[in-house]
Amino acid sequence: MLGADVPIEQADVLSMIIFNRPVNQLGDTQRADYAFRQAGSMSAGTPQNLIRQMNHFALSGDAPSTVKTGLQVLDLTDRYDKTVFAAFDRSQSSVTEIARQLSTRPRVRTAYFDHLVAADSLIQEAGEAWQVLHDQLPPESIAAYSATLLRNKAYATALQVWRTTHPGTEEQQLYNGSFETDLSKSPFDWELQAGTQAHIARAEGDAHDGRFTLQIQFAGTENLFYRAASIETVLPPNQYVLTAWIRTDAITTNEGPRLAIVDPENAAHLNVSTDGWTGTLPWTEVRLPFQVREETNIVRLELQRRDSFRFDSKIAGTFWLDDVRITPAPSPASKPHGYQTGTATAHEVVSKVR
Numbered sequence: 302m303l304g305a306d307v308p309i310e311q312a313d314v315l316s317m318i319i320f321n322r323p324v325n326q327l328g329d330t331q332r333a334d335y336a337f338r339q340a341g342s343m344s345a346g347t348p349q350n351l352i353r354q355m356n357h358f359a360l361s362g363d364a365p366s367t368v369k370t371g372l373q374v375l376d377l378t379d380r381y382d383k384t385v386f387a388a389f390d391r392s393q394s395s396v397t398e399i400a401r402q403l404s405t406r407p408r409v410r411t412a413y414f415d416h417l418v419a420a421d422s423l424i425q426e427a428g429e430a431w432q433v434l435h436d437q438l439p440p441e442s443i444a445a446y447s448a449t450l451l452r453n454k455a456y457a458t459a460l461q462v463w464r465t466t467h468p469g470t471e472e473q474q475l476y477n478g479s480f481e482t483d484l485s486k487s488p489f490d491w492e493l494q495a496g497t498q499a500h501i502a503r504a505e506g507d508a509h510d511g512r513f514t515l516q517i518q519f520a521g522t523e524n525l526f527y528r529a530a531s532i533e534t535v536l537p538p539n540q541y542v543l544t545a546w547i548r549t550d551a552i553t554t555n556e557g558p559r560l561a562i563v564d565p566e567n568a569a570h571l572n573v574s575t576d577g578w579t580g581t582l583p584w585t586e587v588r589l590p591f592q593v594r595e596e597t598n599i600v601r602l603e604l605q606r607r608d609s610f611r612f613d614s615k616i617a618g619t620f621w622l623d624d625v626r627i628t629p630a631p632s633p634a635s636k637p638h639g640y641q642t643g644t645a646t647a648h649e650v651v652s653k654v655r
Contacts, residue, residue, distance in 0.1 A: 348374050352381060359392040367392040368399055375409045382409075386416040396426045400433035410434055411442055418446045424453050435465055444487035451488055451533075456598045460535040463489045474534055474541075475602070478625035480513040488533040491515070498523040499606075499616075501530065509546040509584045509623035515604075517558065521617025526608040529558065530622075533565070533601045536593045540630035543589040543602065545622060549582045552618035556609040562591045565601045570594060577606065578620070590630060602627070 351374045358366035371385040403410040414434055417427035443466050450459035467476055476489050480503050484491050493501050504516040517529055561574035573591045
């Protein structure tokens with residue numbers, strides 16, 4: 302308890318430390334501000350007290366002091382990251398300036414960027430932080446930011462963000478089409494759908510080119526309707542050709558794996574596919590021509606197996622996929638003999654066998 306003989310200024314300071322409120326309740330902002338600053342000097346290095354000061358500065362509109370005090374907390378512990386970042390948001394501090402000050406703090410800069418990305422309402426602020434921190438962020442944060450941009454329908458920006466740290470996809474329009482890179486959690490990389498009746502994995506060995514391929518092993522115990530793998534990209538309106546190499550070993554039933562190009566927002570805009578592949582095939586190149594129109598914002602490539610309506614419908618066997626690309630279609634003058642557009646059939650897409 303504060304004694305009557307304690308000077309009023311010191312009483313304010315001690316009360317601020319203990320009770321988070323000044324003795325003087327008459328609304329004297331300058332007095333309260335002075336008490337907060339004195340409390341900070343008397344109990345330096347205490348995260349809890351620094352948070353009290355930070356909240357006071359945020360409420361009083363002192364953005365520079367809010368950031369300065371918040372950074373002190375962040376340097377001491379990660380326990381109060383959410384509290385500090387929320388204070389930064391309330392204080393309307395410059396996100397660009399905060400990002401610059403965090404650029405030399407590896408843990409904190411990633412945590413702050415992830416905080417902005419996680420809230421759709423802060424997508425603009427995440428963009429400001431990206432401009433400062435884009436070359437200092439881990440792949441997981443970049444993938445999350447790309448996904449958030451897609452969810453907010455910023456399609457071109459999402460792909461641009463992804464390509465900033467994953468160069469080399471412009472020519473082929475797809476990332477990791479040869480499966481040589483570990484899969485990341487991004488719509489612009491392959492998403493594999495695990496299942497109990499089929500095993501799908503990026504497998505090493507026996508690839509068409511390089512070391513890795515995508516492999517599915519069907520157990521033969523169920524009539525699967527199965528979207529085994531998918532990957533997305535953003536394509537301007539144009540004619541394109543999907544090319545890939547596939548291999549099969551003893552695929553049963555009349556419905557084998559197939560490749561499909563769809564508009565995930567509206568299949569009426571784009572939905573073409575190959576026929577399914579069954580039986581045993583050596584490495585074979587397949588082609589699927591398609592057209593992207595103005596109304597399509599994003600394109601998804603899917604590896605599917607559709608359910609069969611025949612009695613012997615339980616699919617077994619092994620399927621491989623490799624060297625997947627999307628390229629602009631050749632001009633009419635340069636199209637090879639027999640080239641066709643429209644929905645492809647199994648006969649049309651088989652063009653080369655190795």
